[in-house]
Amino acid sequence: MRIDVLTLFPEMFPGVLGASILGKAQERGLVTINVVNFRQYAGNKHGTVDDTPYGGGAGMVLKPEPIFRAVEAILEEVPETKPRIILLCPQGRTFRQEIAEELAQEEHLIFLCGHYEGFDERVRQHLATDELSIGDYVLTGGELPAMVIIDAVVRLLPGVLGNEESARTDSFATGLLEHPHYTRPADFRGWKVPEVLLSGHHANIARWRKKEALRRTMERRPDLLERLEWDDELRELYEEILRGE
The missing domain is CATH 3.40.1280.10 (SPOUT methyltransferase, trefoil knot domain)
Structure with missing residues (x-):
């Protein structure tokens, strides 16, 4: 370019x-x-x-x-x-x-x-x-x-970022704000990383991240939900969040 x-x-x-x-x-x-x-x-x-x-x-x-x-x-x-x-x-x-x-x-x-x-x-x-x-x-x-x-x-041009996945999961790129991130140590001053992220279960991790991205969007930018492309999983996660899960 x-x-x-x-x-x-x-x-x-x-x-x-x-x-x-x-x-x-x-x-x-x-x-x-x-x-x-x-x-x-x-x-x-x-x-x-x-x-x-x-x-x-x-x-x-x-x-x-x-x-x-x-x-x-x-x-x-x-x-x-x-x-x-x-x-x-x-x-x-x-x-x-x-x-x-x-x-x-x-x-x-x-x-x-x-x-x-x-x-x-x-x-x-x-x-x-x-x-x-x-x-x-x-x-x-x-x-x-x-x-x-x-x-x-x-930063969206091919090859610019070290990991192409980074741009695809950014806030707004998916229609949602980005999910929370954690790194080592797993326990810092008594504040622990969610267990699911330590499980190694990739499907569960992906679901958790999607749910937390949705939760964060609902809390901070509910206006974005109007333009969101809803799928069955998102609707299910939405209902879980409304139930306080």
């Missing part, structure tokens, strides 16, 4: 993109991430990328020319790709795990990080293919959302 990030603050990215899973994925050639300062495409000696809004009002608006030029320069480098061009803003679709899974199937993503009062509407209408938000709040720019989405997407 190739990822390009258009930003006015490229210095925000190296620490996040160069560390841990993201850094290793790039070292292994599983993803290429380029951070581009679109001020270099401003077209004037002052590097002007914003202007006052037509009709008046507070703040400044990002001009369309530098952003279009920056994207077009990227497309000239890789004319064979058809990238998803993602504008990051509070008005976009709320980012969810299923969107991460969808984007992980793409070969090229371009992120547009806004600042000030936002983008000229023509960027939204005639350049972006997607608009995404990471939540119902406003940040100073699109850089942090871009980092969040890139992290969520890249």
Whole structure:
């Protein structure tokens, strides 16, 4: 996968993109991430990328020319790709795990990080293919959302995680929050690991994990149950939990 990030603050990215899973994925050639300062495409000696809004009002608006030029320069480098061009803003679709899974199937993503009062509407209408938000709040720019989405997407690429099962059992990947985890010691200050996890009985362990994932979802995110794909086992586990088992 190739990822390009258009930003006015490229210095925000190296620490996040160069560390841990993201850094290793790039070292292994599983993803290429380029951070581009679109001020270099401003077209004037002052590097002007914003202007006052037509009709008046507070703040400044990002001009369309530098952003279009920056994207077009990227497309000239890789004319064979058809990238998803993602504008990051509070008005976009709320980012969810299923969107991460969808984007992980793409070969090229371009992120547009806004600042000030936002983008000229023509960027939204005639350049972006997607608009995404990471939540119902406003940040100073699109850089942090871009980092969040890139992290969520890249970890789903084949070979990025050491164990492919990890991504398949994450919270939200199955529609449920993830089940509790335990490791050694089996008894820590009198708090013991559930016996079923020490039994070696894989079917019972799988059932326990599914039940505890359901229980945790019921307690913490009952709204997720509305979108859950129920099977016979889940319904049975649900009834057991309601009975206090």
